[in-house]
Amino acid sequence: MAKQNKQITITIDGKKIKTSPGENLVKAAKTNGIFIPSLCYFESNESPLGTCRVCTCNIDGKPSPACMEKTREGMEVEVNVDELKNYRKAIVEMMFSEGNHFCPGCEKSGNCDLQHMGYEMGVSRSRFPHIFKDRLIDFNPKRMIIEHNRCVKCRRCVEEVLTDDNLQVFSFCNRGNETVVGIDYEQEAKLSEEQALNAMHICPTGAILVRGQSFAKPFGDRRFDMKSVQKDYQKQLPPENPDKPREPKTIATISLAGCFGCHMSMLDIDLELLDLVEFVEFNKSPLNDIKEFTKRCDIGLIEGGCCNSENVEVLKEFRKKCDILVAVGECSIWGGLPAMRNTIPLRECLEEAYLNGITTEPGEYIVPYDTDLPKILDKVYSCNEIVEIDHYIPGCPPDAHHIWKAVMNLLWGEQYSVLYSEFKYD
Amino acid sequence: MKKKKQDKSQDRSKILDCLWDFQNQYGYIRDEDVAACSKDLDISQVELEGVISFYHFFHRQPAGQITIYLNNSIVSECKGFQRVKEAFERETGASFGGIDPSGQFGLYETACIGLSDQEPAALINFYPFTNLNTLKVRSIIARLKKGESPASFCDKIEEKIRWKPPKDKTIFFRDYYPGIAVSKLKDYSPEKIIEEIKKSKLSGMGGAFFPTGLKWEFCKNQPASPKYIVCNADEGEPGTFKDRALMNEIPGLMLEGMTVAGYAVGANQGIIYLRAEYIWLKEKLEQTLSHFRKMNLLGENVGGIKGFDFDIRIQLGAGAYVCGEETALLNSLEGKRGEPRTKQFFPTEKGFLHLPTVVNNVETFCAAARIIELGSEFYLNTGTANSPGTKLLSVSGDCHLPGIYEIEWGTQISDILEKCQATDPYFIQVSGPSGQCISNKELNRTIAKDDLPCGGSFMIFNENRDVLNILINFSEFFKHESCGVCTPCRAGNFIIQRKLNKISAGLAYSSDFEEVKEWGNIMKVTSRCGLGKAATNSLLMALDKFPEYFQSKVDHHKEGLNKAFHLEQAVQEYEKFNN
Ligand SMILES: Cc1cc2nc3c(=O)[nH]c(=O)nc-3n(C[C@H](O)[C@H](O)[C@H](O)COP(=O)(O)O)c2cc1C
Ligand code: SF4
Ligand code: SF4
Ligand code: SF4
Ligand code: FES
Secondary structure (H helix, E strand, O other): OOOOOOOEEEEEOOEEEEEOOOOEHHHHHHHOOOOOOOOOOOOOOOOOOOOOOOOEEEEOOEEEEHHHOEOOOOOEEEOOOHHHHHHHHHHHHHHHHHOOOOHHHOOOOOOOHHHHHHHHHOOOOOOOOOOOOOOOEEOOOOOEEEEHHHOOOOOHHHHHOEOOOOOEOEEEEOOHHHOEEEEOHHHHHHOOHHHHHHHHHHOOOOOEEEOOOOOOOOOOOOOOOOOOOOOOOOEOOOOOOOOOOOOOEEEEEEEOEOOOHHHHHHHOOOOHHHHHHHHEEEOOEOOOOEOOOOOOEEEEEEEOEEEEHHHHHHHHHHHHHEEEEEEEOHHHHHOOHHHHHHHOOHHHHHHHHHHOOOOOOOOOOOOOOOOOOOOEEEEEEOHHHOEOOOEEEOOOOOOHHHHHHHHHHHHHOOOOOEOHHHOOOO | OOOOOOOOHHHHOOHHHHHHHHHHHHOOOOHHHHHHHHHHHOOOHHHHHHHHHHOOOOOOOOOOOEEEEEEOOHHHHHOOHHHHHHHHHHHHOOOOOEEOOOOOEEEEEEOOOOOHHHOOOEEEOOEEEOOOOHHHHHHHHHHHHOOOOHHHHOOOOOOOEEEOOOHHHOOOOOOOOOOHHHHHHHHOOHHHHHHHHHHOOOEOOOOOOOEHHHHHHHHHOOOOOOOEEEEEEOOOOOOOOHHHHHHHHOHHHHHHHHHHHHHHHOOOEEEEEEOHHHHHHHHHHHHHHHHHHHOOOOEOOHHHOOOOOEEEEEEEOOOOHHHHOHHHHHHHHOOOOOOOOOOOOOOOOOOHHHOOEEEEEHHHHHHHHHHHHHOHHHHHOOEOOOOEOEEEEEEEEOOOOOEEEEEEOOEEHHHHHHHOOOOOEEEEEEOOOOOEEEEOOOOOOEEOOOOOOOOOEEEEEEOOOOHHHHHHHHHHHHHHHOOOOOHHHHHHHHHHHHHHHHHHOOOEOHHHHHHHHHHHHHHHHHOOOHHHHHOOHHHHHHHHHOHHHHHOOEOOOOOOEOOOOOHHHHHHHHHHHHO
16 A cells, blocks of 8 residues: 555544544554454455444444545544444344354364454343354365354455465355355365465454364463453443442352353352352352242342253243343353254254264163153253343353352442453353 | 456356356256366356355256246235145145256246236246246146247236326337437537436436436546446346336337447447346347347447447346346356445446446436437426436236336325225335335325335235235345345344244244344444345334234233243154154
8 A cells, every 4th residue: 555644634433533544444543542343354455355344333424334444534433332332243243143153162262353352342142043053064175174153254265365376265155144155175275384374364263274273372371361452441231329238138040051160150259259148148059059949039140051841940930039130151141062952953962962972881772751851952042032131141151250240230239340351252 | 465366357257158058058057067167267166166156046956957936026925926836846746946856847936036017927947937826837837748848838928018107208118219319329429418317317217316427427537448338137126027128118228228328438338237037038139139230229330420339248147136236246247256346436437347337227228218319308397306207117916907107206106006906005115125115104105216216116015915924025035135245134134034933923022123123223234235234124114114013913921931932842852752
């Protein structure tokens, strides 16, 4: 891009900013410390793709994607308007609903642009129903593995991954919600190791993997673990009535189709737990092994979604007996890891687990079925597909401090802010 | 970063023709065809697969020696689609979406095929068969089985021009003598033509209403050349068939309009992008083209103007509604996936092969030819001050006289309903699914740019039609036709449809309606092209305009439960497995 020395002035959220003309707006904003969410855009590409729409801002009063705009004198940009924030958040939520994103099992977790956008925008759940479409994991390419469950159709790979003969290795195939990224095995085989790695890195999600390569880095060291790119990152509930005295309250908790990891996390606030028990009484909960409700509770914390009929009954009872219900963790929010089976027919799951599985005891080929046993549902349901849920705390498991800050806010209106590093999906 | 080399763009723009050849020859596109074709064009196979899989009429699996596409648009649905569908399956032994065991018949549903005045209708090897019913289907299949060719007994499409204004106000369907508009060109300079078009206030009839004169001027002022004139004959908006009528009745007028445009902007190549659903019109168009060449209305020194060479070719589409969007159309012309481009350039700046291009609708070109023929004064004398001229409406649905109505802009809805004898209108869809719906309380509104701008589709539904059923049909259409490039349209249409099914099943709370509104609005604001932006228009409007209807669909008892969940249903599969 021809750089001119002349500086121009544009306005972003009322703030006047000096920049050079013809600069990409997302980049210009970033240089000036203003964060405009973006996903398909990457700085080395001079003709932006404009596919994801995550960067939608008001440009001179009209909503359009910021990544498609070049700076020009007098340009008026609105970024952080509630309405726009909501739209952008919705688009990220759509991506989570459209694909099958099991972050705790994903090689790219912590280094993933989609996840990062979720963190920056405070996506604690998707408002849209998860589609759970059965998608392929393609092991055919020589060097790569294509995980279609995670592809967000940003198109970066289609435009950027070319062979030395300038042939496309990737292309969109089909259309509408059937659109997938197709890979050409013949061309893929021609890529050098370096080119293959570049493909993996250019993919904003964990959809393109290179065999033998992993992203393994410990928690805390990964790209998006610790620090927000927004200077004023502050998330979640607004302060409500911060001076209210702590009235004693009753809590119930349950683990449905979960792994008890969320309950473990609840215990993870260590000594602060002692402060807490002065004001709260636990009713029905695995923490104290009280099996039945003995009274109405102020708050119920639900771990896990529903995979069998008993889960459903227990969840409905919680709804009846608790004033506020909080879905704690990915499994209760949208199904989480157990929902991996949602793209596979139940019949196949049962056959694999009880009849054909390698761990099946010889001679024990039966699927448990008895009037005393809970019945298995056709798929794993999120809690809000069955009852109304009032609040959601993301994470697998959620950070202990996140859980209790949210609970204390709900019970006593205590002010809190979740740190960027506490807001996680894995 | 490496830049992609300039592809052999001219060659490449023949891809669609090439794929059509394979499709016609073998009934599908074989692996070896893909390999050969990609090698020929020096593109990777996956890129070619991407193109093939974009278009509904290209198959990678055998699609039958006789391929039947049955229209599933809402009008077809109202007129007996379901029964006809079952009849086809019964008679052929195939199921929709595939072929019969012998491979003779392939059955596929398809979006509106531009025959809404004669539904249910189907294309059999792309020949039209209309007003289908069970008996007719039986006889058609019997004849096909006997070896008769579809071409030999298909229905001849006669245009029913039901109404036109008095003679001094008719623009389109007045007597037509080939060559009048072109013969007038020599009295005008290109600037003068543009001025005349501007004076007439002609604006695009394809649905976006961009001032035509201005568009031509933009293109004329571009330094790059050559320039192209593209006629958008992709008429895909369900319920529209007015371009069909123009091409069927007076194809020459459209060619003249394109020639006028070519003269005005300095182009010498015109392309008609004809939707594949109208293949049966292609022969007539080709004949007209060669007739025009003989009459020196096309070719070199057209109309006796020294140095003005202009010719026109036809490019066939392959089944994708979104290719009606002008930038998607240009991509398709270039032999690519028909995905709309980003809006960085107007086609008049960078269009076909990145060269200045005018894209106009069939009706726009016809109107332009008439303006040159009759003068802008004549044109301004019809319609209203803001919307002069006439407009062709394709009227279909619950009325006694479906067909083409040439009305003056400014005509009241009630007037149209009376003319077409719609005795019991309840829900009227103006401009197709992407347009607007109106209720029978708004019959005094007018078809005009400042009231109800109309692209051409006018579908009438009576009280017996279920509003949600109509909306679900629309939503299915958009889901299927979305190009898939941008998130809100690709995922949104799918998600909205699920919600509509939930509402339709009587499982909705009022919060579901709030959500539909919010989601619809998100798609509207954030989608990349007009398809996604307009996909929820009708839905959002219907929610406002038919409150009693939707109230009847709401359950007010909530008690914290989500009644869309049924335990008995959810355990059914497990019970079945164990029994
Ligand atoms: C999804 C979509 C489909 C469209 N389909 C058509 C079409 O079938 N025919 C048409 O003339 N214009 C169609 N248009 C409008 C074109 O983009 C363009 O505005 C038009 O061809 C310009 O010609 P005009 O100015 O003469 O109307 C469509 C637009 C969109 C967004
Ligand atoms: S880390 Fe990213 S790609 Fe992987 S599952 Fe999570 S969101 Fe999807
Ligand atoms: S594979 Fe990765 S880079 Fe390619 S479209 Fe999908 S998310 Fe984008
Ligand atoms: S709005 Fe729909 S049709 Fe238009 S670009 Fe986006 S996905 Fe494609
Ligand atoms: S970053 Fe702008 S559209 Fe994707």
